[in-house]
Amino acid sequence: MITKSLTELSTSLKAGDFSSVELTQFYLDRIAKYDGELNSFITVTEEQALAGAKAADEQIAAGTAGALTGIPMAHKDLFCTDGVRTSCASKMLGNFIAPYNATVVEKLNAAGMPMLGKTNMDEFAMGSSNENSYYGAVKNPWDLERVPGGSSGGSAVAVAARLAPVATGTDTGGSIRQPASLTGITGIKPTYGRVSRFGMIAYASSLDQGGIFGTSASDCAMVLETMSGFDPKDSTSVERDVPNMSASLNDSIKGLKIGLPKEFFGEGLDSSVAEVVNDAIEEYKKLGAEIVEISLPNTHLAIPSYYVIAPAEASSNLSRFDGVRYGYRCEAPVDLTDMYMRSRGEGFGTEVKRRIMTGTYALSAGYYDAYYLKAQKIRRLISDDFKKAFEKVDVIMGPVAPETAFKLGEKTDDPISMYLADIYTLSLNLAGLTGMSVPAGFSKNNKMPVGLQIIGNYFEEAKLLNVAHQYQQVTDWHKQAPSAYTGGE
Amino acid sequence: MSLSPDEVKSIAFLARLSIQEENIEQYSQDLSNIFGLVEQMNAANVDQIEPMAHPQDAMQRLRDDVVTEENQREKLMSNAPLTEAGLFLVPKVLD
Numbered sequence: 001m002i003t004k005s006l007t008e009l010s011t012s013l014k015a016g017d018f019s020s021v022e023l024t025q026f027y028l029d030r031i032a033k034y035d036g037e038l039n040s041f042i043t044v045t046e047e048q049a050l051a052g053a054k055a056a057d058e059q060i061a062a063g064t065a066g067a068l069t070g071i072p073m074a075h076k077d078l079f080c081t082d083g084v085r086t087s088c089a090s091k092m093l094g095n096f097i098a099p100y101n102a103t104v105v106e107k108l109n110a111a112g113m114p115m116l117g118k119t120n121m122d123e124f125a126m127g128s129s130n131e132n133s134y135y136g137a138v139k140n141p142w143d144l145e146r147v148p149g150g151s152s153g154g155s156a157v158a159v160a161a162r163l164a165p166v167a168t169g170t171d172t173g174g175s176i177r178q179p180a181s182l183t184g185i186t187g188i189k190p191t192y193g194r195v196s197r198f199g200m201i202a203y204a205s206s207l208d209q210g211g212i213f214g215t216s217a218s219d220c221a222m223v224l225e226t227m228s229g230f231d232p233k234d235s236t237s238v239e240r241d242v243p244n245m246s247a248s249l250n251d252s253i254k255g256l257k258i259g260l261p262k263e264f265f266g267e268g269l270d271s272s273v274a275e276v277v278n279d280a281i282e283e284y285k286k287l288g289a290e291i292v293e294i295s296l297p298n299t300h301l302a303i304p305s306y307y308v309i310a311p312a313e314a315s316s317n318l319s320r321f322d323g324v325r326y327g328y329r330c331e332a333p334v335d336l337t338d339m340y341m342r343s344r345g346e347g348f349g350t351e352v353k354r355r356i357m358t359g360t361y362a363l364s365a366g367y368y369d370a371y372y373l374k375a376q377k378i379r380r381l382i383s384d385d386f387k388k389a390f391e392k393v394d395v396i397m398g399p400v401a402p403e404t405a406f407k408l409g410e411k412t413d414d415p416i417s418m419y420l421a422d423i424y425t426l427s428l429n430l431a432g433l434t435g436m437s438v439p440a441g442f443s444k445n446n447k448m449p450v451g452l453q454i455i456g457n458y459f460e461e462a463k464l465l466n467v468a469h470q471y472q473q474v475t476d477w478h479k480q481a482p483s484a485y486t487g488g489e
Numbered sequence: 490m491s492l493s494p495d496e497v498k499s500i501a502f503l504a505r506l507s508i509q510e511e512n513i514e515q516y517s518q519d520l521s522n523i524f525g526l527v528e529q530m531n532a533a534n535v536d537q538i539e540p541m542a543h544p545q546d547a548m549q550r551l552r553d554d555v556v557t558e559e560n561q562r563e564k565l566m567s568n569a570p571l572t573e574a575g576l577f578l579v580p581k582v583l584d
Contacts, residue, residue: 329570345507376540432544
């Protein structure tokens with residue numbers, strides 16, 4: 001069951017080999033069996049899942065089922081789900097029952113996908129290790145002593161351990177690609193504006209973008225084409241047609257021009273990661289691709305500008321949590337200011353407070369030009385680097401992260417070292433481009449998975465998925481799963 | 490660049506975040522390190538560069554000024570920590 005693609009699952013459901021209720025129960029049983037130690041779910045929604053599966057079975061029986069009908073999935077716990085707790089992995093929203101559905105949730109519900117539950121994450125999507133969750137760290141299924149990456153670590157682990165066929169994520173600075181890389185699965189961050197942000201709890205609004213994790217590019221294509229599209233409820237959503245992303249998966253990539261930015265292969269890149277990435281590029285050469293050396297000269301400015309823009313926007317977005325209309329309120333406040341301060345001080349975790357204060361300072365009177373405005377200008381430099389590169393190449397490739405999954409606790413005392421781990425992913429969000437991580441092998445040092453990053457021009461998700469799919473036709477890295485959770489099944 | 494414990498206290502107040510006294514020093518170090526990292530921006534000359542707010546430089550879309558939301562007051566208020574008679578309750582603001 002767990003080795004089947006979404007297309008195979010759909011075919012089996014329609015042929016009556018098993019029902020959606022049986023398939024959904026199968027995954028619920030796997031979650032019950034394995035998630036105790038992995039901690040990839042914050043809330044398991046068994047009742048909703050089975051109700052959704054029953055409705056899907058009726059559609060299948062009536063012949064009105066679509067391609068995804070009856071296939072269960074999981075949502076990152078920052079997508080609002082009507083009537084279900086949506087915690088954003090924060091104590092602040094520990095009791096928050098979302099009163100409406102995010103557009104992404106609405107679309108996947110309409111496609112007939114039962115929801116298994118809400119997955120763990122770094123609190124308010126701030127982090128790169130999933131250790132910043134109020135509900136406990138998520139463990140990497142390849143080695144329980146290591147982190148799965150973040151912030152969408154729960155969704156990545158749920159898919160990597162085959163506890164869900166696919167799961168949603170969000171990517172503000174690498175939060176889909178980095179955990180996909182560290183757990184050996186496929187994940188895609190679409191172009192900014194491609195997927196609606198309505199009902200996605202905001203972290204940094206000009207960077208946040210929803211996307212999907214799966215075990216293959218073809219599975220991701222099926223879900224992404226369903227969750228994408230213009231949404232009048234999201235003012236930054238882009239009015240642009242969504243192509244059939246599955247239709248172009250088999251296009252030949254002979255003559256594809258792949259750009260390799262020299263800044264992505266320099267100092268700081270672990271040699272065992274570089275080796276895996278270089279092997280993947282050799283594979284692309286065999287598929288007929290042409291390699292072009294390129295330069296993204298402002299890459300070194302991505303981290304400093306990101307750590308102004310994201311915290312500034314976060315400090316503004318998270319000001320809504322005031323203990324009045326929803327969320328945590330402290331005990332026995334003496335006055336309004338005390339209520340605001342203690343509700344927020346007790347409700348938010350350390351990293352969230354760190355970023356709110358960073359942003360508050362950067363936006364405070366007299367500092368706007370020196371920080372936020374300057375960062376926005378650097379953002380254009382970074383974006384222009386990519387524009388120039390895409391005049392010469394079709395896609396850009398490189399590593400996702402400078403090293404494989406690190407040990408739990410290894411970087412928690414040093415936020416800066418954690419920030420530096422996002423060096424290859426952040427610049428994409430600043431430019432608003434699409435990117436993905438594709439499993440490309442394992443480090444020879446510690447046997448942990450390594451992802452290949454593929455970066456595409458604006459709205460070229462279908463091209464990326466095609467390029468990834470062609471690689472997955474000649475390699476089987478994406479089919480390898482942690483044996484402790486998949487052995488004998 | 491370094492932010493003193495007193496500056497951290499004033500930033501925390503601006504952000505309405507209570508911080509335990511024993512943690513102030515750590516935040517002061519962490520924020521100083523973060524702004525040390527941010528200072529790397531100074532190496533870039535961006536005098537002639539237009540700031541970029543949206544990746545596609547899209548303009549904010551406007552919609553017609555009509556009510557589209559349905560009234561679901563009770564459902565929305567059910568998440569509030571304290572309510573009375575359809576109102577949100579907060580500590581006394583005026584004497």
